[in-house]
Amino acid sequence: MRIGVLTSGGDCPGLNAVIRSIVHRAVVDHGDEVIGFQDGWKGLLECDYRKLDLDAVSGILALGGTILGSTRVQPTRLREGVERAKGHVAELGLDAIIPIGGEGTLKAARLLSDSGLPIVGVPKTIDNDIASTDVTFGFDTAVGVATEALDRLKTTAESHQRVLIVEVMGRHTGWIALHSGMAAGAHAIVVPERPFHVDELTKVVGARFEAGKKFAIVVVAEGARPQDGTMAFEAGGTDVYGHERFAGVARQLAVELERRLEKEARPVILGHVQRGGTPTAYDRVLATRFGWYAVEAVHRGDFGQMTALRGTDITLVPLAEAVEHLKTVPAERYAEAECVL
């Protein structure tokens, strides 16, 4: 068989592990040929590819990034390019395409699958917001990086007797905030799923100081927003520099909490460091298993599907189902976190 692979969307620790696993399983066990498209869907549309043999994937298991590159392609551009893509697939004699990517990528995968291309997707998101899999690779690494930073910040917050508002990734969901906050013992966790009331947050943090503690750590997902009308809030996008996170939520919360608590409050924005670099062992194993099963699905002709983790098993779910809705933090998980903060 001849299989095409591509990676699309933002960086995510474990992409290379998936690529390597696909090549090992396909080439060694099945005698397949594997090619990699350069820079995601763009490579497919422009027929920009290279052969992936064992040498090509040697030593990449623990490397962050993706040896295939990645760009975000506009959905409309892809929609217009379906015929071209199909043409290239025919031309190259491909029996299957395995796109590795997040929500946008999987939607595109579904589009191409619906148009008749043989596709098996591999889900990727550091945000943990793809509903039909227990978890995907990248999330564990992101949580680990954020937790390690929080561990360090605690001693500084304590030394300086400050409130630190630590902004972690998560535009639409609060999974990284929830898990890193629980792991590091944050004193409040603010997620997009539950618009916050600054009065309540002030009360929670204030209670700590009243109890004689000298510092507090608040973890806030970048997409968290105040309840309507409860706090002046400057949405992103107004930065004189044109940068989106100008008036990030951590920054604005720091101002509000400092004013209300009369304690020094400082924002810390962890940023891109959460999505790069060496994956954790957990993510490497999961990514490797996903690659393995994607090749299996190809050989069984199970197209239009995506690999997924359910418990300890890797299964397949229809792409249609995979992209139906975001997986948000449910109330009971938030409640768990709240009680042990």
Add this chain to the structure above:
Amino acid sequence: MRIGVLTSGGDCPGLNAVIRSIVHRAVVDHGDEVIGFQDGWKGLLECDYRKLDLDAVSGILALGGTILGSTRVQPTRLREGVERAKGHVAELGLDAIIPIGGEGTLKAARLLSDSGLPIVGVPKTIDNDIASTDVTFGFDTAVGVATEALDRLKTTAESHQRVLIVEVMGRHTGWIALHSGMAAGAHAIVVPERPFHVDELTKVVGARFEAGKKFAIVVVAEGARPQDGTMAFEAGGTDVYGHERFAGVARQLAVELERRLEKEARPVILGHVQRGGTPTAYDRVLATRFGWYAVEAVHRGDFGQMTALRGTDITLVPLAEAVEHLKTVPAERYAEAECVL
């Protein structure tokens, strides 16, 4: 309510996180009182305990070890002590006991539960060998430590053009070997579930050298053994020093592989470093959730149960079921690993 907690068995990263979580949930949310028995079952038998309030668990979330201490108590001693334990529970007015421990501890828990004590267990094992939960805390940290060591050893093996045989924990099951070996890209993984044939192992490693590679990493679980009659093998226990791992499997395999391959082969025994120190974020979250749900079970009167992870949910399983058999590496998981080695 009044709840007693104890930790028993070998060290495992996350024990303190469970203790802290129990205290937070019980004291803050339910207004319970929590006491901690010193040194595991011994503390219960000798009525050696102390009160655990919020201050007592402050700052312990990320610490390895257990603030309650831990000793291994002989099952017979415990069996003889059942009446004494019941007496202390009555005397202290305890509504529940939450023992945190591995297979032995859970068996003891079942014994006490069967005798009428109100018990909710929390499973603990770095080996991942408890069947009725997807995973327990401690395993992720152990795999992470082993993987990091393997990452480092790779460059040395390559520089020295050697075969390194790296022995990881796992007396009865090969989970740590499987996951760390997959995560680090080991070239062979040897587990107790599949007695190895040294000829085959030699062939696998030899093939690498024939293909022009200059080194190999073999991960072997400490409990792995050769197929009967295939290799002279010295079982543990004969050490002139009285130490059990004298003639460990890695050491003996190194000798055999060196002789057969005519390449330098060296054993590396990772040892205790796998079971101590700061837990990973994954283990801290899981441990925290287990503690939370153990308290919930107590308040619902769900005794004779153990907390368990199923997918992303924490559930309860009967202690009877929990200790029925070891969870071993199934053939299909081993096959996955094999193909991407």
Add this chain to the structure above:
Amino acid sequence: MRIGVLTSGGDCPGLNAVIRSIVHRAVVDHGDEVIGFQDGWKGLLECDYRKLDLDAVSGILALGGTILGSTRVQPTRLREGVERAKGHVAELGLDAIIPIGGEGTLKAARLLSDSGLPIVGVPKTIDNDIASTDVTFGFDTAVGVATEALDRLKTTAESHQRVLIVEVMGRHTGWIALHSGMAAGAHAIVVPERPFHVDELTKVVGARFEAGKKFAIVVVAEGARPQDGTMAFEAGGTDVYGHERFAGVARQLAVELERRLEKEARPVILGHVQRGGTPTAYDRVLATRFGWYAVEAVHRGDFGQMTALRGTDITLVPLAEAVEHLKTVPAERYAEAECVL
């Protein structure tokens, strides 16, 4: 003897290691008594202290922060308090005071020393800007944290084909930028000691893209500034939120480079994470040695001095000399870095 210890200024990994070392050396070897003042000079002025015995410093060697707390005291307040401080020293029967702190603390130490108090200082700065010692504890940890972040950011910058401008600590000196930039193989390093010309920086980064590379990492110290008149630059302090780093140099450089290079450029501000948490082994050893020698100096009556590292030896230098000028990055060190970027 009776010795008073205090920590003052910002958080710095290794403070607890110094405290522990002082107590061990003084109590165990010399039979001294040690007390710790709470929250820096404030504790001395307000006679707020506690006894430090072996138990008090047990387990703190690897902890970030300081068990004694730390606040910044205004120099004027301290100047007015000299007599009060002397009164407390007499009252408590102290034979020596060991303040551990940065430039401000050492200046205060000199003031008190000149007024007749028996003082041995221990230098502390993550910025490495104290001239009379080769290096102090805290710097190695800060460089390590920044380097690890840079390692991670590289794969993301490459995946996203971006320029990342990473702002590290260093208001007046570029040591952290220089060392972390060299260690991580940054493509440009911008330090306060050499006001940058944005045209030149654009040229350096642009040359990389012309050579076919797809990303670049620029490390910039927070105190770096453009050459006069070369770039509109908004100094700190104008933030509507009242926060000082509003228009930080990384943010402004990102805008300029994006506009000039027509490549996506993003700022990443590492912030407080550089100054907290567990110290590296290097910093623990240095901190421990400083504590040891400070006690030695006390016993030899060598007051008005500060411990210092010279090569592999710990020596003493007069406090007067220690605070004379900042240690800036010399031209030849910057040149070394430049050539291997």
Add this chain to the structure above:
Amino acid sequence: MRIGVLTSGGDCPGLNAVIRSIVHRAVVDHGDEVIGFQDGWKGLLECDYRKLDLDAVSGILALGGTILGSTRVQPTRLREGVERAKGHVAELGLDAIIPIGGEGTLKAARLLSDSGLPIVGVPKTIDNDIASTDVTFGFDTAVGVATEALDRLKTTAESHQRVLIVEVMGRHTGWIALHSGMAAGAHAIVVPERPFHVDELTKVVGARFEAGKKFAIVVVAEGARPQDGTMAFEAGGTDVYGHERFAGVARQLAVELERRLEKEARPVILGHVQRGGTPTAYDRVLATRFGWYAVEAVHRGDFGQMTALRGTDITLVPLAEAVEHLKTVPAERYAEAECVL
């Protein structure tokens, strides 16, 4: 100019950083040509080399191992090969050779230098035993790895109420033991420079238990030996497996201490993990600076020298002086460590 580079001896984190730095400095700044000999002196003797341009060293800064490979060549073989080496140098038109290696390599370098070849050495040793430089790259990483392991082992020792005897590298000198032991707060440190008396060691460890502590960590350098006649001691080399560390000092000490203290004592042998993998930031900076200055020395014609760190400066010392004697742990450094254990 045309410069040949080679790496020789055991693995050491930072080798690739030196190679990269040499290439950057020589090629970019001086317009030189650089070639790398394969597998150390062997490559020079057999004229096995390849060109090293910027692409060849791209991305290797943080990698452990050496892209040039390394083998140990017998001194006699090298001595006999001097004329051949000189022939190859002439043939290849080399203006200088930069060997990077430890004591053996530097002795060989001196031999070749004395025979008239233009040589600038770069010292390499994780053991820190080269006398004429304050420190070399590799040592900081080894100490860091050992310290991290000791941090983890502490909680396990405490949980299990054991004495752990942790064997670190150091056949002839105790630098790694000293620094990792100080950094991790070990309770005893045993080095080759001071043959130990098992009675005294027992007393030191026993005193801890008498004081109510429940565990102890002893760090011992692999080359440490008992004082003559004080303890039955089995030297290396008698292993039925032919392995040298069969009856390692940690193993034998564990037996003795267990017997005398009546406490469980277990050996842990850290092994090769100390000499592989990613270098610390400290080692990367030092390695980079060494490479830079080696090229400078070549251009100034300063042959027969070795780069060295003195304080914060890189200098040159004659090869003759460099290999004169081992740098051992001096009594005063050992005394420092002792008091804060």
